[in-house]
Amino acid sequence: MSNVIETKSVSRHFGKDETLVKAIDQVDLQIEEGEFTAIIGPSGSGKSTLLQMIGALDTPTSGEVWLAGKDVSAMSSSELSSFRRDNIGFVFQAYNLVPVLSARENIEYVMLLQGISEEERIRRVDEILQEVGLEGREGRRPSELSGGQQQRVAVARAMVSKPSLILADEPTANLDSKTGYALLDMMRNLNEQHTMTFVFSTHDTKIMEYARRIVKLVDGKIVEDTLK
Amino acid sequence: MLTLKLAARNLFRNYRRTLLTVLSMTVGYWVLVATLSLTEGSYQSAIDLFTTQQTGHAQVSANGYLDRPGLHKTVDQYQQVIEKASNDERVQSVSARIFASVLSYGESKSYPAQLVGIDTGIDKELLSNRLSHGANRLAPNQEDYYGVVIGHSLAQQVELGVGGELVLISEGLDGSIANDIFIVQGIIDSKYQSDGMRVYMSLESAQQYLALYEKVHQLVVRLNSPSVAREYASDMRARLPSDLEVEPWQIVEETFYKSMQADKAGGHFAVAIVMIIVSVAVLNTILMSVLERTREFGVLMALGTPTRQIVGLIMIESSLLAFAAVSIGFVTALPANIYLENVGFALSQPVEMGGVQISAITGQSSVYTLGLPAVVVVLATLVVALIPAYRIAKQSPLSAMEAV
Ligand SMILES: Nc1ncnc2c1ncn2[C@@H]1O[C@H](COP(=O)(O)OP(=O)(O)OP(=O)(O)O)[C@@H](O)[C@H]1O
Ligand SMILES: [Mg+2]
Numbered sequence: 001m002s003n004v005i006e007t008k009s010v011s012r013h014f015g016k017d018e019t020l021v022k023a024i025d026q027v028d029l030q031i032e033e034g035e036f037t038a039i040i041g042p043s044g045s046g047k048s049t050l051l052q053m054i055g056a057l058d059t060p061t062s063g064e065v066w067l068a069g070k071d072v073s074a075m076s077s078s079e080l081s082s083f084r085r086d087n088i089g090f091v092f093q094a095y096n097l098v099p100v101l102s103a104r105e106n107i108e109y110v111m112l113l114q115g116i117s118e119e120e121r122i123r124r125v126d127e128i129l130q131e132v133g134l135e136g137r138e139g140r141r142p143s144e145l146s147g148g149q150q151q152r153v154a155v156a157r158a159m160v161s162k163p164s165l166i167l168a169d170e171p172t173a174n175l176d177s178k179t180g181y182a183l184l185d186m187m188r189n190l191n192e193q194h195t196m197t198f199v200f201s202t203h204d205t206k207i208m209e210y211a212r213r214i215v216k217l218v219d220g221k222i223v224e225d226t227l228k
Numbered sequence: 229m230l231t232l233k234l235a236a237r238n239l240f241r242n243y244r245r246t247l248l249t250v251l252s253m254t255v256g257y258w259v260l261v262a263t264l265s266l267t268e269g270s271y272q273s274a275i276d277l278f279t280t281q282q283t284g285h286a287q288v289s290a291n292g293y294l295d296r297p298g299l300h301k302t303v304d305q306y307q308q309v310i311e312k313a314s315n316d317e318r319v320q321s322v323s324a325r326i327f328a329s330v331l332s333y334g335e336s337k338s339y340p341a342q343l344v345g346i347d348t349g350i351d352k353e354l355l356s357n358r359l360s361h362g363a364n365r366l367a368p369n370q371e372d373y374y375g376v377v378i379g380h381s382l383a384q385q386v387e388l389g390v391g392g393e394l395v396l397i398s399e400g401l402d403g404s405i406a407n408d409i410f411i412v413q414g415i416i417d418s419k420y421q422s423d424g425m426r427v428y429m430s431l432e433s434a435q436q437y438l439a440l441y442e443k444v445h446q447l448v449v450r451l452n453s454p455s456v457a458r459e460y461a462s463d464m465r466a467r468l469p470s471d472l473e474v475e476p477w478q479i480v481e482e483t484f485y486k487s488m489q490a491d492k493a494g495g496h497f498a499v500a501i502v503m504i505i506v507s508v509a510v511l512n513t514i515l516m517s518v519l520e521r522t523r524e525f526g527v528l529m530a531l532g533t534p535t536r537q538i539v540g541l542i543m544i545e546s547s548l549l550a551f552a553a554v555s556i557g558f559v560t561a562l563p564a565n566i567y568l569e570n571v572g573f574a575l576s577q578p579v580e581m582g583g584v585q586i587s588a589i590t591g592q593s594s595v596y597t598l599g600l601p602a603v604v605v606v607l608a609t610l611v612v613a614l615i616p617a618y619r620i621a622k623q624s625p626l627s628a629m630e631a632v
Contacts, residue, residue: 052626055530057530057624057625057626058624058626077624078534078535081529081532081533081534081535082532082534083532084530084531084532085531085532085533086532090530090531092527092530092629095523095524095527096527097527098234098524098527098528099241099524100234100237100238100240100241101234101237109230109531110531110532112230113531113532113533157531
């Protein structure tokens with residue numbers, strides 16, 4: 001199988017001299033298509049920083065980040081923008097959704113940016129709504145949905161544009177544990193059905209149980225990489 | 229399409245703030261309309277008064293008279309010229325005038341003065357409202373002395389009141405010495421300063437006195453509207469004999485015209501001040517409404533929304549606000565402005581504008597007075613909205629998402 005993600009000795013430093021922080025320090029990581037991987041580690045270990053570089057939201061201080069066969073470390077900000085639109089689905093910890101758009105419109109959003117036809121958009125949204133268990137709620141605004149439902153909409157939005165990779169930085173951090181497990185359960189099912197690559201971060205030990213591969217970071221370095 | 233939908237919904241999201249912003253813009257529009265309307269309106273009524281009462285809208289005189297007036301530079305056989313100049317549907321009336329420099333004697337002192345001979349028919353209103361003493365009686369009395377109306381300063385200098393005998397000495401057209409006695413019948417109020425040293429008499433008495441038979445110095449043309457003066461003047465130049473010149477009031481009364489333009493420029497300054505105040509208020513609300521959504525814009529950018537689309541969203545939201553304000557402003561300002569135009573409000577004390585006393589302020593409804601404020605409000609809003617738009621656009625998606 002081909003690598004969706006490949007980092008080559010990637011580092012991300014913040015500040016300089018005595019305030020220098022090596023948030024990510026010479027990390028080599030490969031993630032193959034269809035993986036369901038958790039990035040874990042204590043607070044401040046660099047999970048978010050790594051996901052941001054893998055998500056083409058941030059560029060490394062040194063090293064290379066290859067995504068779907070392309071070197072994103074060399075892209076301009078507008079190239080990164082369209083690269084993200086076409087290749088990466090994001091689920092953030094919170095405030096994922098546009099408050100003035102309904103669930104359906106939020107899910108449609110990236111497809112609109114991509115210029116996908118209305119017919120196709122409707123078809124795909126209807127399908128994904130069913131898969132994330134939100135049929136009948138597509139007309140609601142985010143404020144009319146529970147936290148768990150909002151994260152489901154975010155997952156649906158991330159998947160519906162068929163990106164190469166879905167990144168979720170602590171997607172369950174704002175949910176109660178039961179809702180969190182349900183969300184992960186759903187994500188894993190979707191991963192299996194669609195062979196879509198998922199990478200998420202967490203520091204909840206129970207949540208990491210859902211992963212098939214666990215990459216542990218400490219002080220910006222990979223200290224453990226286990227496949228189950 | 230998506231951007232428009234987002235923009236419209238964002239505006240309804242905090243409808244109270246939206247309403248407040250629109251309202252402040254509307255008030256700005258009103259103030260602008262009122263300022264422009266009243267300046268234009270008083271400007272127009274000053275022109276109307278000044279031109280109809282005094283100068284007319286266009287003037288015919290001998291070539292070179294305007295630059296260097298002289299007794300000899302006359303419009304000859306002026307009745308025929310009047311006929312030609314009146315033969316135009318834009319014309320209301322044409323009246324003749326005579327000017328000369330004279331030396332005036334009163335009780336003991338002598339003073340130089342300016343003689344003005346006027347058509348007592350057409351120009352009979354010229355003096356009536358401006359007298360502080362006496363009456364507008366230019367006809368000869370029982371002893372065959374012609375009456376004159378003189379300026380306030382002259383009356384003081386020569387120490388004459390109503391009924392006094394004024395002796396005028398000048399040169400006649402034939403080279404003779406013009407010398408005659410006139411009876412002061414009226415004195416012009418001191419607030420008409422430009423009339424201060426003038427002696428008004430009837431055209432026929434001036435003609436007799438100066439031996440100007442069949443000749444005058446100037447024809448005053450009153451038109452249906454001051455705005456066609458330039459057109460009329462250039463048409464007439466072609467139609468009248470080539471030894472005559474025709475000029476519109478803007479040229480003849482250059483000083484008056486310039487002072488009006490300067491008044492108007494002062495009005496524009498007021499407009500600029502109002503605009504700055506409105507812009508600051510609008511900037512404040514737009515800035516707040518954009519910056520508090522920084523995180524949201526960050527998410528949109530992370531999802532791959534191009535920066536120009538975000539900027540477009542902010543600009544569209546602001547233009548919607550401006551268009552709403554201008555629409556509401558127009559619909560409400562129009563009737564108010566029409567009222568101002570037709571009724572206006574009376575001033576407790578008349579004010580002077582370019583030598584004319586204005587006793588009521590009126591407005592003007594025109595594309596200029598109602599349209600320019602609309603353009604100004606919309607443009608100012610767009611310029612102001614560029615500031616938060618730029619602040620968002622230069623942020624990275626990450627830093628925007630991290631914003632509180
Ligand atoms: N923009 C930044 N400027 C300076 N330092 C930063 C910045 N972003 C992250 N860091 C630092 O980099 C290190 C890694 O941060 P990161 O957010 O990646 O950790 P994390 O593993 O996601 O932590 P958490 O579990 O708390 O989310 C931390 O020491 C953090 O202070
Ligand atoms: Mg983090």
